Amino acid sequence: MAKKVLIVYAHQSAGSFSAAAKDAALEVLTAQGCMVEVSDLYAMKFKATATAEDITGEIKNAEHFRYAEETKSAWEAGKLSADITEEQCKLMAADLIIFQFPMYWFTVPAIMKGWIDRVLTLGFAYSQEKRYTQGIFKDKRAMLSFTTGSHESMFSANGINGDMNVTLWPLQNGILHYCGFQVLAPQIFWAPSHVPSEARSTMLEVWRTRLQGLLGEEPLSFTPMDCFDGEKGFQLKPEVHEKHANKEFGLTVGIHLGKRLPPNNQMKAGV
Incomplete structure (x- = not known):
């Protein structure tokens, strides 16, 4: 059976390196027989803020609005907003989710954080009983693929930005693994805007080569x-x-x- 892949993509420009990396994944995985869907968050004008507008119908406690509890009840009742429900359906159908983005301030862009906040609702993506290795998405894989503005040396244990492993822990453990995903090693494109075009081409070729065997990789x-x-x-x-x-x-x-x-x-x- 063909594997289904969801690429959650966040970049404003079709001419960006992030766009090229997304296009490479779409092309290579499709050529392997995968069914690939892309959620282009900027093109979709995806709402980043988690608010009461994410619920259709009455709020249980408008005076003291608690987003997690209210959206859990709305999810159970089928009363989440259509944009959230659509993304949840895509996620449920996918075997692999690739988050493609430029790293902003040591994390994901706001619009992608909004996707995480709003789509990975309590009940749907996690619960007190179902998290980490016992998580809801334990049969799915997920990975980060992103560009940096700094060179690799700056993200080393001795570098000014600190160890990239430490930077990745909240994203990979606190979000992906928390929801049960088997987390594949990240694909990091180090400072593509600060290297020659030949180096960028090499980065993309390395990515395309990895994509050939991505579905068979061992998770972290x-x-x-x-x-x-x-x-x-x-x-x-x-x-x-x-x-x-x-x-x-x-x-x-x-x-x-x-x-x-x-x-x-x-x-x-x-x-």
Whole structure:
């Protein structure tokens, strides 16, 4: 059966490197028999703000509006706004979601953050019981593909911007893995606006080559949810902590046990 891919794309210009990366993914994956759909957020004029307008019908508590609870009830009742429902349908149909964007201020652009805030609603994308390795989307894959404004050296452990692995932890663990996605290693295009055209062409060729085998890649590793004690504030279980007591590195970038961060934990599978 053909795999279904959703590309959530955020760039204002069709002449951008991000657009070229999106087009390459569309072309290569389609050639492999995948059914690829693109949500072009700027072209769609996608609303970035999470407000009461996202609900059709009455609000339960207008005086103290709580977005997560209100949208959960609206989702259960089929009363979310049409733009959210349409994106949720696309996501449900997809086997792989690629987020294609230029990194703004060490994270995703506002319009893409709005997609995340509004589409990944409580109940639909996660719940108290269904998150992380037990998450709702545990049978789906997701990945970040983005450009930076700084060179790779600046995002190193000794660089002025800090370790890119640390920058990626909130996005890949706190959003994608939190919803259960198997997270593929990110595709990072380092400072394409500051390199010669030949280097940009090489970046795209590397991406196109990776796309050939993307669907068969191993995902990044995260600490399984059953390693934590839910009755004790979801702290790492003593036996797991003890098992790693004498190891040089922590488990992950975020769950580091006060040890050295495992190198490339958020950038390469199997490291």
